[in-house]
Amino acid sequence: MLGNTLEAVRNCxxxxxxxxxxxxxxxxxxxxxxxxxxxxxxxxxxxxxxxTSICGGLNINIGTLTRRSIEGMFVAGTKAGELGHxxxxxxxxxxxxxxxxxxxxxxxxxxxxxxxxxxVSEIKTLALGSGTTKGVDADVADAVTEDNLDTMVAFAxxxxxxxxxxxxxxxxxxxxxxxxxxxxxRNGRPEMSKITGTGCQLSGMMTAxxxxxxxxxxxxxAAAVCVMGLAGEIAWAxxxxxxxxxxxxxxxxxxxxxxxxxxxxxGANYELR
Amino acid sequence: MLGNTLEAVRNCxxxxxxxxxxxxxxxxxxxxxxxxxxxxxxxxxxxxxxxTSICGGLNINIGTLTRRSIEGMFVAGTKAGELGHxxxxxxxxxxxxxxxxxxxxxxxxxxxxxxxxxxVSEIKTLALGSGTTKGVDADVADAVTEDNLDTMVAFAxxxxxxxxxxxxxxxxxxxxxxxxxxxxxRNGRPEMSKITGTGCQLSGMMTAxxxxxxxxxxxxxAAAVCVMGLAGEIAWAxxxxxxxxxxxxxxxxxxxxxxxxxxxxxGANYELR
Amino acid sequence: MLGNTLEAVRNCxxxxxxxxxxxxxxxxxxxxxxxxxxxxxxxxxxxxxxxTSICGGLNINIGTLTRRSIEGMFVAGTKAGELGHxxxxxxxxxxxxxxxxxxxxxxxxxxxxxxxxxxVSEIKTLALGSGTTKGVDADVADAVTEDNLDTMVAFAxxxxxxxxxxxxxxxxxxxxxxxxxxxxxRNGRPEMSKITGTGCQLSGMMTAxxxxxxxxxxxxxAAAVCVMGLAGEIAWAxxxxxxxxxxxxxxxxxxxxxxxxxxxxxGANYELR
Numbered sequence: 001m002l003g004n005t006l007e008a009v010r011n012c013x014x015x016x017x018x019x020x021x022x023x024x025x026x027x028x029x030x031x032x033x034x035x036x037x038x039x040x041x042x043x044x045x046x047x048x049x050x051x052t053s054i055c056g057g058l059n060i061n062i063g064t065l066t067r068r069s070i071e072g073m074f075v076a077g078t079k080a081g082e083l084g085h086x087x088x089x090x091x092x093x094x095x096x097x098x099x100x101x102x103x104x105x106x107x108x109x110x111x112x113x114x115x116x117x118x119x120v121s122e123i124k125t126l127a128l129g130s131g132t133t134k135g136v137d138a139d140v141a142d143a144v145t146e147d148n149l150d151t152m153v154a155f156a157x158x159x160x161x162x163x164x165x166x167x168x169x170x171x172x173x174x175x176x177x178x179x180x181x182x183x184x185x186r187n188g189r190p191e192m193s194k195i196t197g198t199g200c201q202l203s204g205m206m207t208a209x210x211x212x213x214x215x216x217x218x219x220x221x222a223a224a225v226c227v228m229g230l231a232g233e234i235a236w237a238x239x240x241x242x243x244x245x246x247x248x249x250x251x252x253x254x255x256x257x258x259x260x261x262x263x264x265x266x267g268a269n270y271e272l273r
Numbered sequence: 274m275l276g277n278t279l280e281a282v283r284n285c286x287x288x289x290x291x292x293x294x295x296x297x298x299x300x301x302x303x304x305x306x307x308x309x310x311x312x313x314x315x316x317x318x319x320x321x322x323x324x325t326s327i328c329g330g331l332n333i334n335i336g337t338l339t340r341r342s343i344e345g346m347f348v349a350g351t352k353a354g355e356l357g358h359x360x361x362x363x364x365x366x367x368x369x370x371x372x373x374x375x376x377x378x379x380x381x382x383x384x385x386x387x388x389x390x391x392x393v394s395e396i397k398t399l400a401l402g403s404g405t406t407k408g409v410d411a412d413v414a415d416a417v418t419e420d421n422l423d424t425m426v427a428f429a430x431x432x433x434x435x436x437x438x439x440x441x442x443x444x445x446x447x448x449x450x451x452x453x454x455x456x457x458x459r460n461g462r463p464e465m466s467k468i469t470g471t472g473c474q475l476s477g478m479m480t481a482x483x484x485x486x487x488x489x490x491x492x493x494x495a496a497a498v499c500v501m502g503l504a505g506e507i508a509w510a511x512x513x514x515x516x517x518x519x520x521x522x523x524x525x526x527x528x529x530x531x532x533x534x535x536x537x538x539x540g541a542n543y544e545l546r
Numbered sequence: 547m548l549g550n551t552l553e554a555v556r557n558c559x560x561x562x563x564x565x566x567x568x569x570x571x572x573x574x575x576x577x578x579x580x581x582x583x584x585x586x587x588x589x590x591x592x593x594x595x596x597x598t599s600i601c602g603g604l605n606i607n608i609g610t611l612t613r614r615s616i617e618g619m620f621v622a623g624t625k626a627g628e629l630g631h632x633x634x635x636x637x638x639x640x641x642x643x644x645x646x647x648x649x650x651x652x653x654x655x656x657x658x659x660x661x662x663x664x665x666v667s668e669i670k671t672l673a674l675g676s677g678t679t680k681g682v683d684a685d686v687a688d689a690v691t692e693d694n695l696d697t698m699v700a701f702a703x704x705x706x707x708x709x710x711x712x713x714x715x716x717x718x719x720x721x722x723x724x725x726x727x728x729x730x731x732r733n734g735r736p737e738m739s740k741i742t743g744t745g746c747q748l749s750g751m752m753t754a755x756x757x758x759x760x761x762x763x764x765x766x767x768a769a770a771v772c773v774m775g776l777a778g779e780i781a782w783a784x785x786x787x788x789x790x791x792x793x794x795x796x797x798x799x800x801x802x803x804x805x806x807x808x809x810x811x812x813g814a815n816y817e818l819r
Contacts, residue, residue: 051643099317340592
């Protein structure tokens, strides 16, 4: 049951090193605390080896990459790899600029990534060199739908096999695959796309789940995706008249803070293919 | 009617490239989503050309400028200019440091700015080389008041003519002028100055309004100012006992999220001079 | 009475220059506004001399230090020292990396610090070269408790004497000491550790208190610690069902915004040793 992976996070209190963008960094930190982990941020190349060494996992997000932070990603990732820490890559905007695409591809090539989490356009860009990223949002033409689900599940498994990483494609329908199995997840709300950073938050939280669940990582990654989507549902149900995306943002983090194994087991909406 | 410009934003979903400070960047992103646009942030010189090319407009905010981000502003601005994208400059702290003042002046000189939005001290600094910026807040001695309104309207129009840009001076009374006309706007609440970043948020939102309303840009810029001020009024009216500036910040973004054309048309308080 | 120091902040509206991390910077800015001060952020070495010159105090936080921002800290700190401005150091993560530890030690050595505020592991690292910082959180083994209180009070006074700075060690029990006296403060809630940045917020607010109370700085620093803890208590008492750490974060800043001298005088829970 997915609930066990949640409890493992709360028991383990995984310390997660984040090299992430300055847009959503505060939410990433508060979501890591909400889910039971502990965040630390450091991107300076001369700082990251020490920091990643005291952590349990590394979350790399290229949302506002700089030449200097890119260097930090490789230095930290190399060390984290040596230490056997799980590494999550969030390729924000891959496909939207040459620098983002090439950085994400090089990170994939050089680091032993445990998971890659992005929207469908970003993941397609990494897998196929195509995909039409619209800024930091997925293009509608790329979307995972009930109609193309079989194809997309096969695509996710295939890319997971090639990269030897868990592939998490999030959107209206979420896919979380390794080379053999794919969780198809139908939690979440469309209004979540009206808040900046739910994807970034999920990548941070997924890192904590991977650290705390070394023996069932695919399930842990899927659980993190379910927690995020379910929190979006719970938060939406609690919205009051006059509230909008700013209150929704607060309510989602609150829902992650209050999530327990039972709520997750009841509310997670997925099938395994 | 201003409401039409709001609906144009919601229909167009303008993608706005922001080079902005790390203090208020999350709020800028969420306000852009709230008003119907979509944000992307990138300041790395090697990234900004590709990013600005897929966007509809560029918002440059010098609030926490670095040597490297300044370079990004010029590179991005040059490309955005070539593409005919609207460019908004928010000269945060111009007058407070030589680097900020000279950077803002050079951006004005070299880039085809569509609008400049700042407080009265910042705008005076750019126009006159004087103005006494108190940190990132305007000096009281500079304020636009009912007493000096004629002078200030003339000043705004004159500076707009010289720069060939819309000049938006925001404070207790807001002025939004081109060389011919000036909107004098009396929306907003004094308590908005107890939240960091309502000015930054407005500059981001104004960029989206300019992208979505290419044929009536002065009206669009004025509409963005009215939306911000009116959201401040609506949010204040909804405050509960015990709430303070942090809740007010959330409520303002929520009010922008829920703003529609009818509410704007009814609540906008302006005259055209 | 501590309440006088609060009123001094609201009357003085101290402008505080912050060189701080990008994780919690927005909260630091909003807390400075909430308590009656005014924030400005600048880390670029070519910008900081002008900025710090128009401010009343400087808050240096090494939470996401870079080689460039470290340079900014020394340049700004040197100027602030020349001007006689109070300088607060928040040594985030000292002990967690060699760069953080050496930077904090060098800042202590070269700048005339007015106060150093950190958790017990960070302060022990600076004082003893030991302490086992767990990321950005204190190690439980280091905690100030009723059992080791006499020892820790002596330690704080001794370190204050050596550094000629106010030493603020915050945790379940807070200590605020100069060479002669030590405030032992028992305000606050354990749930505050589930929000990122309450320490950063406190360091910013403490800077404002020191600026506004030049003649009773130890009392002012202690008052800032009491305000933060008391705000945490008031905010917790107002929590609604379903709320979590994100709402708590908002409520704490709101409570600081609404804090007055009478509330502080009644609620502050401290003894002077």
